Amino acid sequence: MTExxxxxxxVIGAGPNGLVAANLLAEAGWEVLVLEAAPDPGGAVRTTEIAPGFRSDRCSAFYPLAGVSPVMRGLGLERHGLRWRRAPDVLAHVLPDGRAAVLSQDLDRTARSLDEFAPGDGDAWRTEFERWRRVREHLIEAMLRPFPPVRAGSRLLRALGAGSALRFARDLVLPARRFGEERFTGEGARLLIAGNALHSGLGPDQAGSGLFGWLLAMVGQDVGFPVPEGGAGSLTAALVARLASLGGRIDCNRPAAKILHARGIAVGVRDGEGGLIRARRAVLADVAAPHLYLDLIGGEHLPARLSADLKSFEWDPATVKVDWALDGPVPWTAEGAARAGTVHLGADLDGLSTMGAELASGRDPREPFLLMGxxxxxxxxxxPAGTETLWAYTRLPRGGEWNADRVRRAVDRxxxxxxxxxxxxxxxVTARLVSGPRELQGLDRNLDEGAINGGAAAVHQQLFFRPVPGLARADTVLDRLFLASASAHPGGAVHGAAGANAARAAMARNGPAGGGYRAAVAGAHRLLYRED
Incomplete structure (x- = not known):
């Protein structure tokens, strides 16, 4: 047997969260190995050629939260080859009647577009953006750090004042439709909020969708929706290069098969070929929570209450995505769409609500709402010059048979x-690449049926409910094992926070106060999982 x-x-998984975690641990002087099941690192952050010279991102593509994340900014990836690019306009939401609401980093341009829908909405948008600038740093810090965010939350409270903070807390749980109705008169601004909420998988009538819509809209107004020059794979390449410069190692085509543990402590990993890797200090898993607990640990080793909780874990909707190579620009009838990097297409506010209801009832939407790049x-x-690489995706209900005919009908729509x-x-169109739920899951096991958010972003599965009712921290039921994926707080998008939180937890557990840390976590788990 090999020694x-x-x-x-x-670290299990070389997606962005796994690579962020590995980088932070290696930077702290740890000897780190990353195991990746796929032939290449990156997870859902990867680029391919759909035709010679046409580079498209197979999964994620735009990175607004990376632009404001203190985790990603702190890595200094520009020193490792990363360069960000931005479209002339951030986003256009094209209505069924051909009008378009435009979000631009030029605040005056955004305001003019919204005033065309309702005079005064431009000023209302300026008011929202001023509020964003007042809370930006503290809010992002509070959202991305482990829960509860005591220091960032205190600074946010001081920035707002007690009365405004209470009203802001109410805003955070509003549905996107209600949020927009309370602030804007016209459909344009309301759609910028509701359409951005759809990036999270939440419909405009779901509680908390207003927060996601407002956050993405304000981030877009502030820093745009940046993309890595050359493709999303350039972001992965920069993370890999940084890790290599710190002495970290990545083994691709080497899946993890089991977490090795003894007396409730994670001690290593067995790979798919039976090879053993000991972990002196920690195992970090950038994998979906159900896969970690039920497959890599094994349901038989879990407390009964945790096993029951996992049965209630909710994935976000399935996804069908199409990439195209075009021999010219998209011939939009809506002038506002031509300069936008991201385009929302196919629905007004009522249409978004209808689509949300269809998804909730398990029906494929008759009129799909498209997110396009x-x-x-x-x-x-x-x-090549004068051409366009374009993609679009839409969400579908989970389950059922993902055969070629069902995917083809979705692509036709x-x-x-x-x-x-x-x-x-x-x-x-000169070339086309279709990725149905099976293909997306094949690219990255974490994209279960094309679930791109690592689990539903609804309020019942956020904060200390993510991935199950618990601590909203990276700690797991095994000591020295940490969940580092989008299944953990704070959830989906490429901001690196889940990986960073897991790395910090691992370092705290192995630091001078590690014994007290372990005792506190173990005590919390006894309360969480004991049978009443």
């Missing part, structure tokens, strides 16, 4: 929607 390898930490418009290196708003679009 077991030994590292300070083993004009990648060459955003980053001219993505395709997607392309018909684009054609209505860009007559002649189909004639410009």
């Amino acid at each position: 077991a390898e030994t590292f300070d930490a083993v 004009q990648m060459t418009t955003t980053d001219p290196t993505r395709s 997607i392309e018909a929607t684009v054609e209505r708003h860009a007559p002649g679009f189909g004639d410009r």
Whole structure:
């Protein structure tokens, strides 16, 4: 038998959260090994050529939260080859009647667009943006740090004042529709909020969707929706290069099969070939919570209450995505869409609500709402001059049979929607790549049926309810094992927080106060999982 390898930490999964965690541990002097099941690192952050010279991102593409995340900014990835690019306009929401609400980093341009829908909405948007600038640093810190965010929360309270803070807390749980109705008169501004909420998988009538919509809209107004020059894979490449410069190691084509543990302590990992890797200090898992607990640990080793909680874990909706190579720009009828990196297409506010109801009732939406990316418009290196690399995705209910016919019908609806708003679009398509739920899950096991958020973002599965009722921290039921994926607080998007929180927890557990840390976590778990 091959002798077991030994590292300070083993990180399972080379997605962005796993790579962030590995970087922070290696920076602290730990000897780190990252195990990745796929042939290449990156998880859902990867780029491919759909035709010669046409580079498209298979999964995630725009990174607004990376632009404001203290975790990502603190890594200094620009020193490792990363360069950010931005479109002339951030986003356009195209209504069924052909009008478009435009979000631009130019605040005056955004305001003018919204005033076309309702005079005065431009000033109302300025008011929201001023509020954002007042709370930005403290709010982002509070959202991305482990719960409860005592220091950041205190600073946020001081910045707002007690009365305003109470009203702001109410705003955080409003549905996007209600949030928009309370602030704006016209449909344009309301749709910028509601459409951005859809990025989280939440419909406009779900509690908490207003927060997601407002947050993304304000981040877009502030820093845009940046993309890595050359493709999302450039972000992965920078994380990998930084880790290599610190002595970290990544083994691809090497899946983890089991977490090794003894007396309630994680001690290492067994890989898919039976090889053993000992972990002196910690194991960190950038994998979905159900996979970690039920497969890598094993349900038989879990407290009964935790096993029951995991049965209630809710994934976000499934996804169908299409990438296209076009021999010219998209022939939009809505002028506002031509300069936008991100385009929302196919629904007004009532249409978004209808789609949310259809998803909730398990029906494929008749009129899909599309999230689209004009990648060459955003980053001219993505395709030859005068052409466009374009993608669109839509959400579908989970479950059922994902056969070729069901995916084809979804693609037909997607392309018909684009054609209505860009007559002649189909004639410009020179190559197409379809990714249904099975294909997306095949790219990254964490994308279960194309669930791109690591689990539903609804309020019942956020903070100390994520991934199950618990501590809202990276600690797991095993000592020295930490959950580092989007299944953990604070959830989806490429901000690196879940990985950073897991790395910090691992370092705290192995620090001078590690004994007290372990005792506190163990005590909390006894309360959580004891049978009444």
